[in-house]
Amino acid sequence: MEATQCCGIAGLMSDPALAKDELWRRIAVAIPYLWLLVFFLAPFAIILKISLADPVLALPPYSPSFDSDGSPAMSLNNFSFLLSDKLYAITYLRSVAMALVTTLLCLLLGFPMAYGIARASTATRNLLLLLIVLPFWISFLLRVYAWMGLLNNYGVVNNLLIWLGVIDQPLQIMYTDFATAIGLVYSYLPFMILPLYASLERMDLDLVDAAQDLGATRSRAFWDITWPLAKPGTIAGCLLVFIPAMGEYVIPYLLGGPDSLFIGRVLFDEFYSNRDWPLASAVAIVLLMLLVVPIVLLQRAQARNKEQSA
């Protein structure tokens, strides 16, 4: 292979002799970079700072990080409180568990769907994909609201079951973890299907047929040929569901009820109801630490995907 060429317009601009064009390159990098530093990165530093403060009855409601004589006045009170209070531990665990269950269900439902779409003819495929994406363009809040109508005691599901004679009394589905799970799977299913589809699209149907022709059973053909192809998409899809699902607020609130123990909800409540900014910040920091590993994995997986398809 001929040595790869330098990067086109931008590569040339790094030649010292072309300093004038170098200015444009610097500007093009600087503007988004600065924006992100200020509005994405700096806020995390601030959360950290506030998580090390104490709540005060003032505006803003947290103690300054440095005393008037300049010495640091930070403490780990909030973190030790979090670690000692069993309720928080339970909440974090429940959030992880719910996120895992959601991811699993999305995978179980989404994988066959993505597979089916990838196997369809090109014309059908585009229509099917469009139908997957269409709900995504409709307000997420309204879609969750739709489930409220379906699942409550006078809702469609209960009415149907009573009409069918399966039950006499309406089932309490709303305000349960089950309802939360349904809502989560419903909202995040496209995030699982799309990356999976992108991986499976490259599948060569002839390979699978050839394998079976040579005597492989259906499941062997799947594991040896289809799965390696689908792996990057699966990883991406799982992480794209798991990470945001961990911190979900709206769905647990509306479908699980205002008292359901999920970390997104707890954070919101500490912040608004209790006005305890430092504690809310600490909750956020711990959540972030739990998510750091999946986030890094996702970025690595995405980088690998780009290399593969290039």
Added chain:
Amino acid sequence: MTHFIRIKGISKRFGDFTAVDNVDLDIEQGELFSILGGSGCGKTTLLRMLAGFEIPSSGKIEIDGVDVTHQAPYDRPVNMMFQSYAVFPHMNVAKNVAYGLRKEGVRRTETTKRVDEMLELVQLTELKHRKPDQLSGGQRQRVALARALIKRPKVLLLDEPLAALDKKLRERTQFELMNIQDELGITFVVVTHDQEEAMTLSGRIAVMDKGQFQQVGTPKEIYEFPNNRFVADFIGTINTFEGVVTVVGDEEIQVYSDEAGESLTALGRQLVEVGQTIEIAVRPEKIFVSKDKPDNDDVCIEGVVDDLGYLGNRSLYRIRLGSGKIVQVSSQNRRRSVRRFLEWEDKVWLSWRPRSAVVLLD
């Protein structure tokens, strides 16, 4: 008189890998010059350095007396025809061809005139308003050519110009390119992996391997007097015999070869000494094959037909010598006959004129 293009000591390194290794080359004005080599030999990197898309790690490039080594592609009097043609898909043919002139600031009226002239030269006048996705590959190539030539560059670089064309179109385009080049007098530098293309198109060829030039010369020089094994093997097919020098004459030498089991004569090209081990090379078409032993002074070796192939205009034979060595012979089918001239396992005699074999310098 200085040479038109001077490449002096040019190297290009990518990390540990050296793509182009300290090459020197002079190209004259108005030449149609080819750089020939396999993939990975460095020819494309060299071309890109001439165009300005790569900056050499060391060395100098001069065009018409001006040092262009660090000049950006948009400042150089050099234009390139890309392998993928790179015709702008969102502009029609006329706009594509006019692009370079617009960047120069040429007035609209003059631009239109020159675009029309150029489209006539490449025979694309009727397709002036078509978009690239409505053109065939060959037509797109002509757009790319017109687009580059309209700027009247001092040098036109062509990256594998005939690679994507089918055989018939390739032959036609070859001659068209040569005609255009002749008419406009622009210096062309072609990069290709196709030896036939290089041989037909060019006035001179540089054969490149592993970042270095193996030989620079006219097609005839390269073919008839290859410098080394690589060049001999790269262009066409070659038979080589290793042997020990026994006699050194004014123009011819004699070499005893175990493989041939005979003493072979060859054209002496460099200073060789008696007793030296060298390689000589002889092309398949220079070898005569006959059932009877020739009764002249030519070199003459016994062998057996190992394999044969009929190609319409010529026949190819693989002859097995006593030592087991295979010699390839090609002969024109000058006479039409129903029966084959030779059959498998026939005993034959190979011969060639003394000067048909050359010594491979190494």
Added chain:
Amino acid sequence: MKSQSRFILSVLSFGYAFLYIPLISVVVYSFNDSRLATVWGGFSTRWYGELFRNEQIIDALLLSLKIAVTSATLATLLGTMSGFVLARFGRFKGRTLFSGMITSPMVMPEVITGLSLLLLFVTLQQLTGWPGQRGFSTITIAHTTFSMAYVAVIVQSRLVAMDESLEEAAMDLGGRPLRVVFDITLPLIAPAMIAGWLLSFTLSLDDLVIASFVSGPGSTTLPMLIFSKVKLGVSPDINALASIIIAAVSLGVAIAWLITRRKPAAS
């Protein structure tokens, strides 16, 4: 082979039904005469009428639209620049950080993004006096920040897939790098930029959590309004609103699909 197809087919049908039944039920019940939104009381369009008379909803809608258009446009600008940096600028100091920052907002839980931005705005107010009143500007900044990530990824993919020799050819013919970007690159990635704008628009219009954190008194976006109503339970005028949105989006997507089907594929 057959039973595998049947399995796939049934999963597909179930999946699509799962996705669409809630939407269909919302539309159906928006025509329900009864106030108890899930008990059928007869066909009526009165909720649609009430919707149009509701000033609160109209104000919230207008605010959301203003924010969506502004943040989508800003996000497309910043995101396109970022896409260029990622696709064309090779290695440079700080690239890993940049690349990480670009992709993170897409997956970060909204409560964290919302909280962090609110704390930033509060700190900024302490230090500089701005922003005095949180509302349009703060929400727009927040939306721009997470939307630009999506635009960047879309633009980057398109740039990577584009034949770089097109840009090189333009430079070879005399175009300086910035000129080439405007002459050649931008026209060719325009569809990606448009897709990015539309996506940012939708994300902004739809955002509840982040807007809740960074807005102030007097700036209620549509999702915030809907949420406050919906917290109390199912409500028929919300059903009507939902149906209108469903219809509008479906129409928009159908039109877009028809347009892209008719155009031949660009390079």
